[in-house]
Amino acid sequence: MPADPTPHGSTASGAAASGASPQGYHPGQTGGFRHGDTPQRLAQIALRDVPWEVGVAKPDPAIVVDDVTRSFGGLTAVSVDHLEIQRGGITGLIGPNGAGKTTLFNLLTGFDQPNSGTWSFNGRSLGSLSPHQVARLGVVRTFQLTKALSRLTVLQNMLLGAQGQRGESFLRALVPGTWKAQEKENTERAMSLLERFKLAPKKDDFAGTLSGGQRKLLEMARALMSDPQVVMLDEPMAGVNPALTQSLLGHVKDLREQGMTVIFVEHDMDVVRDISDWVVVMAAGRIIAEGPPESISQNQAVVDAYLGAHHDAPLTVEEEDRVLAEAEQAIAREEHTDGDVLSSDGTTQERTER
Numbered sequence: 001m002p003a004d005p006t007p008h009g010s011t012a013s014g015a016a017a018s019g020a021s022p023q024g025y026h027p028g029q030t031g032g033f034r035h036g037d038t039p040q041r042l043a044q045i046a047l048r049d050v051p052w053e054v055g056v057a058k059p060d061p062a063i064v065v066d067d068v069t070r071s072f073g074g075l076t077a078v079s080v081d082h083l084e085i086q087r088g089g090i091t092g093l094i095g096p097n098g099a100g101k102t103t104l105f106n107l108l109t110g111f112d113q114p115n116s117g118t119w120s121f122n123g124r125s126l127g128s129l130s131p132h133q134v135a136r137l138g139v140v141r142t143f144q145l146t147k148a149l150s151r152l153t154v155l156q157n158m159l160l161g162a163q164g165q166r167g168e169s170f171l172r173a174l175v176p177g178t179w180k181a182q183e184k185e186n187t188e189r190a191m192s193l194l195e196r197f198k199l200a201p202k203k204d205d206f207a208g209t210l211s212g213g214q215r216k217l218l219e220m221a222r223a224l225m226s227d228p229q230v231v232m233l234d235e236p237m238a239g240v241n242p243a244l245t246q247s248l249l250g251h252v253k254d255l256r257e258q259g260m261t262v263i264f265v266e267h268d269m270d271v272v273r274d275i276s277d278w279v280v281v282m283a284a285g286r287i288i289a290e291g292p293p294e295s296i297s298q299n300q301a302v303v304d305a306y307l308g309a310h311h312d313a314p315l316t317v318e319e320e321d322r323v324l325a326e327a328e329q330a331i332a333r334e335e336h337t338d339g340d341v342l343s344s345d346g347t348t349q350e351r352t353e354r
């Protein structure tokens, strides 16, 4: 934890906390922001004076999690005591492999059910709801283009998104007749989103033929079909070439500018620093740190969690020196040994070393 948990010391966040409502922002209002009336970067201002503490209260939380646990056999994948996600902000969820990030996403969006705990959106409990019901309330997550979805066209994928996250088991929704009534409206919405994400020319291509970056764009566009208020993105930049990264980052920021609350899982810390208003760090199922991006890299618990989990983490200078010295000794020993083996007169290692 930082020495001064409220580094800016101003009263800026008090505007949100005390109910000041710039340009249509109404704390506590069900539904939160709507298109076009969101002041830019309001979430950053609102979060400015929030202490960098695990489980800290936010000025206007869209999502609140309490005592949620999920175990698989003897393994506790998620154990979150308290977490609040600020409305209208971009929250980055980071942590080493196996920390429980995806499991938490699955729980919050109804794709999995916990062993215990409660969680709510706009004060309404989401417990026991299906992904479809959660999506209808306004909380969606991206899910990857699986094999089955790869065999659908880009437009068909979008229309599936309109079904409210029913996923592959609802492929039958594509059977003519079942969604005909809404077909026109959905197709128009899909095409407008495809235009925005520059995928319109690909509408009739099989999704499986898209590049990694285009798939990510499609995943994001598909999630928006149900007009969500909270969008949860699972590694939105993974496998994306640098040329498309900026475009994807722009789209994520756009979601915030349109008033959505964004939670995303990401391993690339440059991306996390660039777009997050707030970062939540998980390790071994628990939340071990929270704060703005600049607070995270200095946090000892975070450093320990990453060093413990990533054996390929960069070495310190001392470690580098030690490894180098060991390597030099090993090379030297090998050279002497080679000399022994190659010597034709049966000289010993001892003699070679002299």
Ligand SMILES: Nc1ncnc2c1ncn2[C@@H]1O[C@H](COP(=O)(O)OP(=O)(O)OP(=O)(O)O)[C@@H](O)[C@H]1O
Binding pocket: 072, 075, 076, 077, 095, 096, 097, 098, 099, 100, 101, 102, 103, 104
């Ligand atoms: N369906 C499951 N059955 C058994 N164990 C599971 C299941 N889902 C997740 N786990 C385990 O729960 C732990 C948390 O996994 P999870 O995928 O949520 O982590 P993560 O932080 O998303 O990791 P990564 O960054 O590698 O995706 C891991 O140890 C994982 O093996």
